[in-house]
Amino acid sequence: MRIEDTDVERNRPELVEGILEGLRWLGIEWEGDPIYQSQRLPLYRAAAERLLASGAAFACYCKAAAYAGGDAATSEEDREGEGDDEGTKAYKAAPCPCREFSDAERAERERAGAARAIRFRVGREGVTKFEDAVFGPREVQNAEIEDFVLLRSNGIPTYQLSVVVDDIEMQISHIIRGADHLSNTPKQVLIYQALGAAPPVFAHVPLILGPDRTRLSKRHGATSVGSYAEEGFLPEAFRNFLALLGWSPGDDSEFLRTNELIERFALSGVSRTNAVFDRATLEWFNTQYLQKPPATDLLPFVEQELRRAGLWEGSQASRDGAWFARAVDLIRPRTRLLGDFTTWARAFFTDDFDYEAEARQKFWKDERLPAMLAKLADALEGLPDWNHDACDAALRGLATSEGVKAGLLINAARVAIVGRAVAPPLFETMVVLGKERVVARLRRALPAVSAR
């Protein structure tokens, strides 16, 4: 785990913790403590000096951002506006004059105390090649590559330098990263060569775009991994969804649990086309993971959700694991996000719940209901055995004797017992909730039913 924090301006330590937290949630593990590039500056400086000594690099005394010519030196703000090319002037980066300085010229700047950056001396001719595991053989004209900065005048390395130095030092075998780095890879290959190291395997993967087809960013709303955790997505569902963005197992499989993903993944299946992040598909995966795996896989996540909502302490769920599993199993076919367990399914975990307005309107209309529900409570209370069929028979028997359809009672009772129109099947719910609670809730609801 390496934190590439060499941009002094933008680096914010708080953000790093969020990133690590997100990765942990995703289930990405790493060895040892994270390595912070900002804490191993001497390593990069030494490499830069070595390149300077060998002639692969040169000292540049230009004012920061002066070279690279006109437009490239524009400030961050100016860059925001570009995009429509009407205002952009065509130019070819002029070579940095410092590149050809004589010893005397250099000494003169040093004496004057001019700030010194170190740039890579890119060959004027020839090509730089490398093989990308996804995009295939790559070749760029060296003339197209500018004399990029390795070490800033403040002594901090740029990404290009630090990343190569670290990858060599950490013995990285495969560099798998976003395709936005494809164009810069030749620069890094040049550094590997100058440093006398063999380049690793490069594999560039397509970018993830927002619905508007621009690179995913804060503008698109929830973009940090953490926000999906908060929203109630399951990490495994997120992994499955993400894995299929830009990669395919080669056949039609969609639901792939993490062990299968790991087993089947191959660089050869990675696509070269950017993919649009589709929230609806992510939600579909979440429902799949909420429903298909054994309920026990889900329990820790539901527990966490109940704790978050303050419904865990002292609850039956916390005391009786088997009951908890049964309740979750009953509820989960109708869930989409973890939050569903504490919103519409709240009544399964606490007696403190409301009757949903729409449910009351829809199912408590009939004026005979208060009387019938009272009778239902009595009938259920008198049941010797508490199981699905007994509850079913008791309710249907009452419906028959009252001359109403069972559905009327079923729907009304459901609202009385769990407060919602959308809920699991009534009799299974009764069994899980238990006779005492069901009878009590039925009686407790009576005034509200009459009011309706």
Add this chain to the structure above:
RNA sequence: GGCGCUAUGGUGCAACGGUUAGCACGCGGCCCUUUCAAGGCUGAAAUACGGGUUCGAUUCCCGUUAGCGCUACCA
């Protein structure tokens, strides 16, 4: 502007010279269900455009267009 990458339904992927162009999400319909989901069946929906190569192009080549990326003393 320069250089590069990409291009299959609205979205994510299959088909890697010969298929009625397949699957999934989403959308519509039907079934199941006295709630709502899930599930099953089903419908609409695509090879960006133009040239080649080939007996035959989604597939190979070229061009156009579009999108994206890089072109920073950002990563």
